[in-house]
Amino acid sequence: MPKIKNRLNRFLPEPVRTACHFVSNRIRFLFSKLQLTIKPKPWQRSIPSFDIYFMHVMRPLVEAHAPARQYFRRLEENVVATTGPNPIVIIFRYISPGLQARLLADDSSRIWLFLDDDVFAVDEVNHLPDDYVRRLQAYRSATLEPLLQRAERILSPSQQICDRANGISATLVPPAMIYPWATLDHHNRRQDDPFKVIFSGSRSHLSDLGAIAGELRAGLDQNPHWHLTTFLGSNAPDELKVPNASHIAPLNWPEFQQFVLANKFHVAACPLQPTAFNAARSETRIFDNAAFGCAALYGDAAPYDDWNKAYDGAAGEIVRQGQWLSKLMAYSAAPDLVKCRAESLAGLAKRIDGRARQAALWRLDNDRVKFEK
Numbered sequence: 036m037p038k039i040k041n042r043l044n045r046f047l048p049e050p051v052r053t054a055c056h057f058v059s060n061r062i063r064f065l066f067s068k069l070q071l072t073i074k075p076k077p078w079q080r081s082i083p084s085f086d087i088y089f090m091h092v093m094r095p096l097v098e099a100h101a102p103a104r105q106y107f108r109r110l111e112e113n114v115v116a117t118t119g120p121n122p123i124v125i126i127f128r129y130i131s132p133g134l135q136a137r138l139l140a141d142d143s144s145r146i147w148l149f150l151d152d153d154v155f156a157v158d159e160v161n162h163l164p165d166d167y168v169r170r171l172q173a174y175r176s177a178t179l180e181p182l183l184q185r186a187e188r189i190l191s192p193s194q195q196i197c198d199r200a201n202g203i204s205a206t207l208v209p210p211a212m213i214y215p216w217a218t219l220d221h222h223n224r225r226q227d228d229p230f231k232v233i234f235s236g237s238r239s240h241l242s243d244l245g246a247i248a249g250e251l252r253a254g255l256d257q258n259p260h261w262h263l264t265t266f267l268g269s270n271a272p273d274e275l276k277v278p279n280a281s282h283i284a285p286l287n288w289p290e291f292q293q294f295v296l297a298n299k300f301h302v303a304a305c306p307l308q309p310t311a312f313n314a315a316r317s318e319t320r321i322f323d324n325a326a327f328g329c330a331a332l333y334g335d336a337a338p339y340d341d342w343n344k345a346y347d348g349a350a351g352e353i354v355r356q357g358q359w360l361s362k363l364m365a366y367s368a369a370p371d372l373v374k375c376r377a378e379s380l381a382g383l384a385k386r387i388d389g390r391a392r393q394a395a396l397w398r399l400d401n402d403r404v405k406f407e408k
Contacts, residue, residue, distance in 0.1 A: 077174075078129040081112045083288050084151050085127040087319060088192065089115070091213045092393040110134060123147055123187070130178065139181060148182055149190040149208070153315035155199050160310045162242040192317035193338075208396065209389030210319045214295055216381065217328035221299045222374035227260055230367045233300040234265045235323055237285065241270060243306045243313075243334065248272040250360040251304070255279050258367060264300070266291070299328040301373055302366055305351075306359070307334035314338055318387065321350050325384035330376030332362055349383040351376065 081090075090097065097115060099105040107115045111134060113127040124138060127149045138144040157163065157171045189205040191197050197205035224230075232251075234244055244251075244265070252274045255261050261279055265271050268284035276282065286294060303324040307313050314337040321342070324331040331351030333339035342350045354362050366373050 076131070078111055078113065078131045081288060082128060083291075083319075084149065085113045086213055086288070087210050087322075088149060088151075088190075088208050088389075088393070089125070089127065089397075091211050092390050093397060121145065125149065125190070126182065128174075130182075132177075135178065135182065139185060144185060146182055146186045147188045147190060148179070148186050150179075150196050151192055151317055153193065153196050153199070153312055154179060156311035156315065160312045162308050162310055163312065164238055164241060167239055192319070193315040195311075195315040206396070209387070209392045210317055210322060211390040211393055212322045212325070212384055212388040214292070214322070214326035216385070217299060217326055219328050219374060219377050219381070221328060222301065222370060222377060224301075224370050226368055226370060228370075230258070230261045230302075231300040232261065232263045232302050232304055232363070233327055233329065234263065234267075234304050235320075235327070236266075236305070238267065238270055240307075241267065241272075243308050244275075244304075245272050246308060246334075246356065247304070247306045247359045248274050250357075251275060251363075252277065254360050254363050254367075258364075261363075261367065263304075264298075295323070295326045301329065301377075302363065303327060303329040303331045303351075304359070304363075305331060305333045305339065306354075307336040307339055309336035318342070321380070321387070322384055324351070325381050328377060329380065330366065330373045331380055332359070332366075346383055346387075349379045351380060 093107060096104065096106040097109055102118075106118055108118055108122075109115050110124070111129075111131060113129045114124065114134065116122040116124045121143070123145045125147045128151070130138075138146060152171065154171045154175045157168055157175070163171075183203070186203055189197060189200045189203050190208050191205065192208055192210055194207060197207060221231075234240075236243060244267075251263060255263060255275070255277050259279060263275065263280040265275070265280070265282050266285050267282050269282070271280075271282040283294075305320060305324070307316070316338055318338075321331075332354045333343070333351050335353050335355045339350075340353055343353050352362065366376075
């Protein structure tokens with residue numbers, strides 16, 4: 036083709052060749068921009084839950100080259116199936132419409148569903164962004180409800196979600212620590228050294244952050260050495276758009292993992308409003324905070340107050356509404372205390388790390404998966 040193109044160019048006047056070259060380059064540029072702006076469908080990208088609750092631990096049995104060692108096949112980004120006869124298809128939230136239709140059309144299909152958001156509670160709350168609610172409602176009606184009619188088992192990190200199974204067998208699956216354990220050298224600071232605060236919540240936590248934004252703004256204004264980081268981009272509350280705050284555009288899962296490895300903070304601010312949807316949040320927040328090398332401050336709401344009781348305060352401190360500024364001021368002025376709290380959190384994360392429990396939970400017997408009761 037290049038040779039033919041060159042021969043044709045010899046017969047074209049120079050202005051025509053220049054115009055053709057310009058149009059060709061412009062078309063290539065527009066197509067490249069189009070490819071960048073087309074977002075993949077939910078089932079076309081691997082979600083964090085797939086790694087945290089399955090793939091990080093089970094990867095050797097999914098990607099094994101020897102057939103005798105491969106106990107799972109990856110059907111899609113978030114869907115696996117056991118090998119051998121009568122396979123179990125395990126869906127981590129998202130599945131393509133085509134594969135879903137084939138499974139539902141086959142009476143022999145064995146379907147297990149992993150759920151980590153209480154989508155049944157989404158109609159009961161008003162603290163989530165409207166588009167987020169619509170997306171969850173669409174997922175519930177188009178994917179979850181049809182699959183629930185055929186599901187053998189529900190898998191979830193939340194007892195609240197398991198309790199909604201309505202006669203379907205349900206199993207709690209613990210989260211795994213997927214990051215290397217953080218060193219805590221960044222806590223060796225003087226009182227006036229930079230004090231780095233991280234709010235790692237997604238947009239589903241936007242109103243939670245908004246509830247303490249006034250106190251955070253006061254702290255940032257009074258303490259120029261403080262620095263707040265979020266992953267909310269332009270969605271961050273306007274009052275928190277100040278020089279000593281960075282609002283990073285939302286990261287995809289691989290980008291977030293790279294960010295965690297490259298950045299450490301002193302305190303994680305984890306506000307939470309008391310809603311049914313929030314009450315089903317999983318313990319992955321503990322592992323994120325530990326990976327950032329943080330001490331953690333949590334809102335006075337479930338499940339955070341449940342963690343506080345279950346782990347005797349090792350996960351972090353509960354902060355009541357109106358006390359965030361004073362607590363952050365106290366932490367900023369006490370580097371040794373913050374380091375001690377971060378060490379306690381790191382120790383807790385190691386104790387409750389679900390990797391060993393996941394390996395035991397996904398018991399393999401020839402070509403089928405067994406769950407402990």
